[in-house]
Amino acid sequence: MPVPAPSHAPSLDFASLVRQHQAMVFSICWHVLRDRAVAEELAQDVFLSLYQHLATLESPEHVQFWLRRVSSNRALDVLRRRQRRPMVSLESAPEPVAVSPKGDPLLGSALRRLVGALPEKARAIVVLRYQEDLDPAEIARILGIPVGTVKSQLQRALGLLREKLSRSLGEISL
Amino acid sequence: MNFEDELRSALRRREPSPDFTARVLARVAATPPPQAVQPWARQPLVRWVAGIAATFIMAAGAFEYREYRGEQAKTQVLQAMRITASKLNKAQKKVQMISHRSNS
DSSP states (O other), X not given: OOOXXXXXXXXXXXXXXXXXXXXXXXXXXXXXHOOHHHHHHHHHHHHHHHHHHGGGOOSHHHHHXXXXXXXXXXXXXXXHHHHHSOOOOOTTSOOOOOOOSSSOHHHHHXXXXXXXXXXXXXXXXXXXXXXXXXXXXXXXXXXXXXXXXXXXXXXXXXXXXXXXXXXXXXXXXX | OOHHXXXXXXXXXXXXXXXXXXXXXXXXXXXXXXXXXXXXXXXXXXXXHHHHHHHHHHHHHHHHHHHHXXXXXXXXXXXXXXXXXXXXXXXXXXXXXXXXXXXX
């Protein structure tokens, strides 16, 4: 049964919005949380929240900004709650099957694992920078932090990733 | 590919499960419809007026509460004075009885 958008926002068809943005929302959650099941659940919550707030969003760009902000912040909230109350990691769950259009699949997997080990804020910054291709100013607006912080955290995270990657690749080649 | 391109490729968007949209729509269908925000309520002037009114109401409430607490404290002091006075009366009566007996 098709679910219509709230009557006061007839220009935005909710089902199309879900289809259009589900990969973005799910991927932000998944890359930050490294847990597919939790990421899907959280992405559903984000869309449910979008349905509730649809009337306050004025344009497709506003919807996209809102979704990026809410999914990043909620994923960070889950991460913080999980760190306060450690759970059994589901990282051992198989990764989603996806055909890699380019790049080394082993390297990609190692990079995702390393990104998943970054401090929480840096992780969200890296995901928004390289998954969503956003510049530091846009990331700062989404996460509500200064642009300088985004730039410095990004630099530090990249340095850390390069260092850890070269170390783990060295171990593999041994 | 350089390092940043590798990162871009590793973190590219993924699709969720094929039934994701259907599950979202099912959850939405089971949710009560959102409350419509009246257009007038979105006007900045209306928001300011509502904020100022709320501040006044809270200030008046705080003032009333302080008055009430003051009245309560006054009642308690009077009650304590009444109790003390009655105790003093009783003590005075006893002293008078004892002195009367010792005189007779």
